[in-house]
Amino acid sequence: MYSDYKTRDTISAKVWDKKKIKRGLFVTHKDGSTSYVSPKDLNIPKPNFRRLYYQRMFGGGPPKHKQGNRNLSTFNRFVRGLGEEEENFSVDWDWRIFWVLNKTLKHEPEDPKFIVKVQADYQKRIYRKADLMKQDISKAEIATRHALIEWQDEWLPRWEHGLL
């Protein structure tokens, strides 16, 4: 999990927001109404919900996927039947977010409460390594990232068999 590292000039750190996590993901239903889906609604532990909120919503997989996609040798690619640029782990997280939220909350595609849009955002602080060397942390760049994912009707055929 910790073996994956790429040299960069900056370090970008996400800032967790406890209030936002407690409130949950901002969702829009098929009938146009909006609500929040919290870790309590999904009945999952907070650390796992944080990963959904800060990683999967932004298309990020678990560290194991990143590690498993890096520096694969020719032999390794051959054994797994992977092409030159093909990734070992490749997951369509957007579709899975809709599957998880709607299925858990018992919304079917024809229901007016079916979730069709999900939003999340977070703040990140970006530190330049050169500034850290000088112990000058006042120059941290603060940026906000937004994620907005929308339901695609082309996913309907997948609905019957889910992830299996």
Next chain:
Amino acid sequence: MPSLSGKTNGCQGGNMAFSNAISRAWNQFFFTGFSGESLGLLRMYIGCGLLLFHTYQFVTVLSLNPAGSMYYFIEPIWYFHLLGIQYHIPALSFAVYFLLMGATVAMIMGKWTRTSIIVVILCIFYLKGVRDSFSGDVHHRYIIPMQILMLFLLSKCGEVCSRDAQYKQPSPGIQEWEASWPIKTMQLYVALFYFWSVIAKVRVSGWVWFAGEGRIQEVLIKRSVRWGVTGEGELVKNSLSFELAQHPELIQIFSHLVLAFELGFPLILFIKSVKLRALFLAGVITFHISTFVLMDVNFLLIPFVYLIFFDLVPIHAWLKAQASQIFGPRPSIAS
């Protein structure tokens, strides 16, 4: 021809001597050093460590509402995928946790030992699968305990210091080789677990991982900033990690220490002195505590498995003597 045949014989003799030396070293390593009692006691002590470890690992699952929503996994772990397990049944997780604790207690007592170990393994598979399938992360904290459980399962650990042994016909007892190979294999595995983690770092990222401005600095910053910053620009938590991240020269020293201890871990297999072994492992425990405090790397309780590096017979005898001094019958005032 005689000279040729003599040469061949000499060569064969040399090969034979070499293979005998290897065979002796192999036998010496894997099949000597521990008694049946050591193996039985190890089962008991590792079991006690597991009771704490299980709870620590699955406490987040136990914090859920048993009657709450049944969550559909976003990325079912591979064996859930194979078995067609798509969603979480909260009440079942509670039931499996209690079964796990019960089976671990049975394993400690040596009651239906093999069956108990199988139940423990299956429960861990289920609960770990649930925990990791919620968001698709795969945590490896059970790799070492699972390997130890597998070796207990294959060994005769249930035939000593156990309830099972009380009801069995008197047996000749466990031979030294029968008690030693599971423990020595556990030791070898744990040593290689640390050794291979260096190989993984170098293979995936290269030596730059160990630079002062490498992976450790990155994790220190990320894990300290994520808890937020106050209005005055102070970190809410882990300010020590943030401070340390600004000293790459110090990080460089720490990363070299990590490299040295992970590469050097297999040396523990050849350290005869118990004190030196304990000192080395104390260093490793310090490493795990530091990474937990500074980087939130959650291998905090894994050191309980280091018991495999010691013969527990004298330690158990000492603990028993201490316990009997504290809890044993005391002379009455009248006498």
